[in-house]
Amino acid sequence: MITLYDLVFQDDRRPSPFCWRAKFALKHKGLAWRDEPVGFTEKEKIAFAQSQTLPVIHDGAHVVKDSWAIVRHLDKAHHEQPLFKSEMALSYAHFVAGWVDTTVHPALFPLLIGDLYDRVRPADKSYFQESRAKRLGTTDFAAFQAKAREKGPAAFRAVLEPARRVLKEQPFLCGEHPAYPDYALVGAFLWARVASPFALLESDDPVHAWRERMLDLFDGMGRKAKAA
Amino acid sequence: MITLYDLVFQDDRRPSPFCWRAKFALKHKGLAWRDEPVGFTEKEKIAFAQSQTLPVIHDGAHVVKDSWAIVRHLDKAHHEQPLFKSEMALSYAHFVAGWVDTTVHPALFPLLIGDLYDRVRPADKSYFQESRAKRLGTTDFAAFQAKAREKGPAAFRAVLEPARRVLKEQPFLCGEHPAYPDYALVGAFLWARVASPFALLESDDPVHAWRERMLDLFDGMGRKAKAA
Numbered sequence: 001m002i003t004l005y006d007l008v009f010q011d012d013r014r015p016s017p018f019c020w021r022a023k024f025a026l027k028h029k030g031l032a033w034r035d036e037p038v039g040f041t042e043k044e045k046i047a048f049a050q051s052q053t054l055p056v057i058h059d060g061a062h063v064v065k066d067s068w069a070i071v072r073h074l075d076k077a078h079h080e081q082p083l084f085k086s087e088m089a090l091s092y093a094h095f096v097a098g099w100v101d102t103t104v105h106p107a108l109f110p111l112l113i114g115d116l117y118d119r120v121r122p123a124d125k126s127y128f129q130e131s132r133a134k135r136l137g138t139t140d141f142a143a144f145q146a147k148a149r150e151k152g153p154a155a156f157r158a159v160l161e162p163a164r165r166v167l168k169e170q171p172f173l174c175g176e177h178p179a180y181p182d183y184a185l186v187g188a189f190l191w192a193r194v195a196s197p198f199a200l201l202e203s204d205d206p207v208h209a210w211r212e213r214m215l216d217l218f219d220g221m222g223r224k225a226k227a228a
Numbered sequence: 229m230i231t232l233y234d235l236v237f238q239d240d241r242r243p244s245p246f247c248w249r250a251k252f253a254l255k256h257k258g259l260a261w262r263d264e265p266v267g268f269t270e271k272e273k274i275a276f277a278q279s280q281t282l283p284v285i286h287d288g289a290h291v292v293k294d295s296w297a298i299v300r301h302l303d304k305a306h307h308e309q310p311l312f313k314s315e316m317a318l319s320y321a322h323f324v325a326g327w328v329d330t331t332v333h334p335a336l337f338p339l340l341i342g343d344l345y346d347r348v349r350p351a352d353k354s355y356f357q358e359s360r361a362k363r364l365g366t367t368d369f370a371a372f373q374a375k376a377r378e379k380g381p382a383a384f385r386a387v388l389e390p391a392r393r394v395l396k397e398q399p400f401l402c403g404e405h406p407a408y409p410d411y412a413l414v415g416a417f418l419w420a421r422v423a424s425p426f427a428l429l430e431s432d433d434p435v436h437a438w439r440e441r442m443l444d445l446f447d448g449m450g451r452k453a454k455a456a
Contacts, residue, residue, distance in 0.1 A: 085316075087403035091394060092320035095401065095409070098390035099327065162326035166319060173323065175315035181323070 001034050002026065005046050005056040008037035010121045013226050015194040017105065017187035018067040019055040020222075021097070024183035025071045027218040029081045033057075040124035040131075068097060071180060083180050096173065096181035099162070104188045107156045108200075114145030115196035115228060153200050160207050167206040171213060178217060186214040186222065193227045229262055230254065233274050233284040236265035238349045241454050243422040245333065245415035246295040247283040248450075249325070252411035253299045255446040257309045261285075268352035268359075296325060299408060311408050324401065324409035327390070332416045335384045336428075342373030343424035343456060381428050388435050395434040399441060406445060414442040418450055425456045 004023065007016035014020075014037070026033050038045045038054055049056040051065035057073070064073045071093075075083050084090040113132065120128045133139045163185060166173055173181040189211050192200055201208040215223040232251065235244035242248075242265070254261050266273045266282055277284040279293035285301070292301045299321075303311050312318040341360065348356045361367045391413060394401055401409040417439050420428055429436040443451035 086314065088314060088320060088407070089316045091398070091402050091409075092316060092323070094394045094397065095320070095324065095390050098393035102386075102389040103331070158330075161330040162323050165326035166322045169322065170319070174319050179316070181319075 002031060003036050003058040004033045005036045005038050005049075005054055005058075007054040008039055008121065009116075009119045009124075009195070011119075011226060012037065013119055013194050013228075015116065015119070015191050016054055017100075017191040018053075020187035020190045021067045021180075021183050022055040022057065022070050023221065024186065024218070025074055025083055025180065027221060028083055028179070028183070029074055029078055031074065031078060039121050040127045068094070089174075089179065092174070093180035093184070097184040100184045100188055103159055104185065105191075107159045108188055108192060110144060110148035111153065111156060111198055111200070112145070112192055112196045113148075114142040115198065117141045119195055119228065149198065153198075156200060157202075157205070163210075164205065164207050167210045172210065178214065182210075182214060186211065189214070190222055190225065193222075194225055195228055197228050230259060231264050231286040232261045233264045233266050233277075233282055233286075235282040236267055236349065237344075237347045237352075237423070239347075239454060240265065241347055241422050241456075243344065243347070243419050244282055245328075245419040246281075248415035248418045249295040249408075249411050250283040250285065250298050251449065252414065252446070253302055253311055253408065255449060256311055256407070256411070257302055257306055259302065259306060267349050268355045296322070317402075317407065320402070321408035321412070325412040328412045328416055331387055332413065333419075335387045336416055336420060338372060338376035339381065339384060339426055339428070340373070340420055340424045341376075342370040343426065345369040347423055347456065377426065381426075384428060385430075385433070391438075392433065392435050395438045400438065406442065410438075410442060414439065414450065417442070418453065421450075421455045422453055423456055 004019070004026070006014050006019045009015055036045065043052060046054065046056045049063045049065045053065070055067055055070060056063070056065045057070050059073070059077060062073060062077065064070045071083055084093060113136065117125070117128060129139055132141065136144055138144055163173060170176065172178040173185065189200070192198070201211065232247070232254065234242050234247045237243055264273065271280060274282065274284045277291045277293045281293070283295055283298060284291070284293045285298050287301070287305060290301060290305065292298045299311055312321060341364065345353070345356060357367055360369065364372055366372055391401060398404065400406040401413065417428070420426070429439065
């Protein structure tokens with residue numbers, strides 16, 4: 001049995017976009033897992049993996065950290081229902097994961113930071129505040145978020161344009177069926193959904209319709225997750 | 229025989245990144261073509277295609293405008309050496325083309341605009357000045373470029389991060405062999421190379437090594453093109 005160590009916020013909320021990638025990948029492959037929630041100040045739970053970040057998985061003799069390494073491992077260790085059937089599939093997945101990390105997340109983070117802070121477990125608040133203040137240059141996350149929201153979600157929506165162009169033509173980023181590029185991007189939207197009630201997309205946006213399809217996948221895994 | 233209508237600058241320079249996509253796609257498929265240069269003020273040459281932009285191709289009974297439509301057409305009309313062997317390949321190509329259009333080109337354009345203007349055909353200068361001034365809000369392209377270059381190419385290099393992550397692991401965006409995502413991105417670099425001597429990449433950047441490989445492709449088609 002695989003154990004997945006998943007970042008936990010208060011009321012058992014699970015916002016981590018990187019952990020969502022691992023959960024969608026596990027579902028894609030039809031693999032069951034044991035869930036192990038880990039708060040920001042419970043890093044001793046993943047000390048065995050020499051990791052400071054989540055997700056981590058423990059899969060038989062294998063301990064794997066980092067979402068990209070985890071999904072590569074899953075395909076190597078479990079041949080059924082491959083995530084990466086071809087070099088092209090692997091390349092596309094790697095490209096989109098990098099695009100989400102370096103373009104989508106930075107455009108989203110300022111819109112969510114105050115709501116994320118509100119939903120961190122009480123025991124983890126000071127850790128979260130200190131670590132994120134280093135990144136943002138302020139501890140007033142509510143004000144930082146308010147300022148980002150004043151400008152509205154236009155810049156975030158603009159960043160999604162490469163995905164939108166594809167989703168105008170087909171139901172998923174990968175064609176008729178979802179695959180890892182879809183999972184990498186929906187992780188960002190689940191991060192937002194679990195942490196914040198802020199509306200990111202217009203209802204006539206092809207990305208909106210895609211997100212609905214992604215929330216329905218795997219018996220509604222994303223839709224059933226405790227949202228803000 | 230296919231005719232490709234290609235945007236021409238002075239001294240027979242060919243900077244259009246969209247026309248480069250078509251040329252790489254034609255080479256990929258082993259298709260020969262007749263070259264028809266078109267200046268900005270010679271749009272009557274492509275009036276038959278109801279197009280205001282290049283590239284345009286005339287392929288037997290088919291007239292096709294827009295680089296994405298052209299490469300889709302090429303694969304449908306000529307089955308040898310497909311550009312898109314799978315739904316995944318087509319999806320990746322569409323995504324990367326959209327990413328180059330909406331992220332890479334806008335980061336590059338301010339760094340090149342003065343040099344582009346210098347190399348437009350004399351007959352096309354006023355057309356270029358007027359149309360680009362609308363976009364930039366100024367006719368002083370040299371000053372606009374100088375200001376962009378003062379900040380340096382750091383922002384442009386940052387935008388390339390999704391490509392860089394893939395190219396750290398493999399020689400081309402598509403794996404061991406190049407395909408349309410590589411052609412879409414190299415079009416941006418040929419736009420720069422043909423129009424401007426400005427150095428965009430550091431020599432130890434994996435994107436730099438990839439660009440060298442791309443310039444060598446197809447008997448050095450890109451490298452042989454008249455550069456600035």
